[in-house]
Amino acid sequence: MSRLKQLEARRRVLLERCDEQREELAARIDAFSPAALLQGAGIAQLRHPLVWTALAAMLLFGRTRKALKIILWMRGALAFARRAADLVRRLSELRSARAED
Numbered sequence: 001m002s003r004l005k006q007l008e009a010r011r012r013v014l015l016e017r018c019d020e021q022r023e024e025l026a027a028r029i030d031a032f033s034p035a036a037l038l039q040g041a042g043i044a045q046l047r048h049p050l051v052w053t054a055l056a057a058m059l060l061f062g063r064t065r066k067a068l069k070i071i072l073w074m075r076g077a078l079a080f081a082r083r084a085a086d087l088v089r090r091l092s093e094l095r096s097a098r099a100e101d
Contacts, residue, residue, distance in 0.1 A: 050071065050075060050078070053070075057070050
């Protein structure tokens with residue numbers, strides 16, 4: 001009888017985990033729906049300079065592979081610049097905090 005109770009308890013735990021994963025998956029799929037992309041952040045992403053650069057590159061080069069390489073390079077360069085700017089900002093905050101002490 002205890003074996004049956006153990007199996008039932010394990011089944012309940014697994015069903016709960018499946019429900020959680022199902023909800024998470026549904027939320028992720030909803031994030032990619034056209035309606036979600038056209039709201040707030042989706043429209044802001046259309047204004048991003050990389051989007052326009054990508055479109056221009058594809059039109060100018062006519063070669064998707066070359067355009068994608070350029071886009072990926074620019075994305076990496078922008079990510080590096082963003083990190084460098086964050087580092088400089090944090091260093092200046094530390095210097096100003098030390099100067100106040």
